[in-house]
Amino acid sequence: MxxxxxxxxxxxxxxxxxxxxxxxxxxxxxxxxxxxxxxxxxxxxxxxxxxxxxxxxxxxxxxxxxxxxxxxxxxxxxxxxxxxxxxxxxxxxxxxxxxxxxxxxxxxxxxxxxxxxxxxxxxxxHGGNPVLRGDGLTIDLLDRRVSRDGVDIHLTPKEYDVLAELARFPGRVITHSHLLRVVWPYEIDAQVGYLRVVVRNLRGKLERDPARPALIVNELGVGYRLMGVD
Missing domain, CATH: 3.40.50.2300 (Response regulator)
Incomplete structure (x- = not known):
């Protein structure tokens, strides 16, 4: 879990x-x-x-x-x-x-x-689809479970929160400022750097090739979008 x-x-x-x-x-x-x-x-x-x-x-x-x-x-x-x-x-x-x-x-x-x-x-x-799947990856937003090919993937709370917010709007660009407000709501000085670290860790755990991310796609200067799941 x-x-x-x-x-x-x-x-x-x-x-x-x-x-x-x-x-x-x-x-x-x-x-x-x-x-x-x-x-x-x-x-x-x-x-x-x-x-x-x-x-x-x-x-x-x-x-x-x-x-x-x-x-x-x-x-x-x-x-x-x-x-x-x-x-x-x-x-x-x-x-x-x-x-x-x-x-x-x-x-x-x-x-x-x-x-x-x-x-x-x-x-x-919150507009979410309960379960999203693609390329062997399953994101279950109700049970808060993430797995690939049936094997659970451990995420930290911040990693999960970022992924879940992207998963609620698959294919759409979610801005840096929106993710910071949702994931760090009580840290008024939260920086985009926090988000970049979490996304880098997520890519390391979820992407087939973290060096060429196809799941969490960067929109330069704007935010991220989750691709390949529905």
């Missing part, structure tokens, strides 16, 4: 966090934890989760207050996991920007299914 999906679990109960971590890691996700709202907001920048499982009854602030704050700071999909079962609470959470609402106590298999659905929806919203 390359660069597993990151799920941030925000809950003040250690037992719930342990339960969720065990189930999510068994399903192949990478898990981060936060016991309160402040820690959750700090984790957004550090961990860049794809999904946030958010309890509403947090010790430092109401979870409903966090929903728009999370939405403003990242594009993670928010799933509420809460003991509050009143209809008005569910409606409020969804209106504020949460994508789904699971009531405690929950079934772990159902919750994992909700997470999978959230990831599929996230991919669709």
């Amino acid at each position: 390359t660069a597993p999906n990151v799920v941030l679990v925000v809950d003040d109960e250690p037992a719930i966090r342990r339960l969720l971590r065990t189930a999510l890691e068994r399903a192949g996700h990478s898990v981060r934890e936060a016991a309160n709202g402040g820690a959750a907001l700090a984790a957004l920048a550090a961990d860049r989760p794809q999904v946030v499982l958010l309890d509403l009854g947090l010790p430092d602030r109401d979870g409903l207050e966090l929903v728009p704050l999370i939405r403003a700071r990242c594009d993670a999909t928010i799933l509420i996991v809460s003991a509050r079962d009143a209809t008005d609470q569910k409606v409020a959470a969804l209106d504020l920007g949460a994508s789904d609402y699971v009531t405690k106590p929950f079934d772990s298999d159902e919750l994992l299914a909700r997470v999978r659905a959230a990831l599929r929806h996230r991919l669709t919203v």
Whole structure:
């Protein structure tokens, strides 16, 4: 597995966090934890989760207050996991920007299914094709897996993020500035040199002949495009 999906679990109960971590890691996700709202907001920048499982009854602030704050700071999909079962609470959470609402106590298999659905929806919203193939290479954006001829290729998180953004728009030029904003969103001084290093490493791992790249093609002074997969 390359660069597993990151799920941030925000809950003040250690037992719930342990339960969720065990189930999510068994399903192949990478898990981060936060016991309160402040820690959750700090984790957004550090961990860049794809999904946030958010309890509403947090010790430092109401979870409903966090929903728009999370939405403003990242594009993670928010799933509420809460003991509050009143209809008005569910409606409020969804209106504020949460994508789904699971009531405690929950079934772990159902919750994992909700997470999978959230990831599929996230991919669709971002305009991606779930799986791209070409010349023996497979890029699975849903499972975050990259392989050639059936053999997994290990990518670092930055390498995967650059490749995934190119793969969402195969054949199109993606500018340097766009890739820097997406892959280094919290580094205001990120330079094109960072991107060149990552692309060079990607070519070394993915191209048949890295010296004559045919997969990740340079558009001089503008950006890169991903070719040969669809």
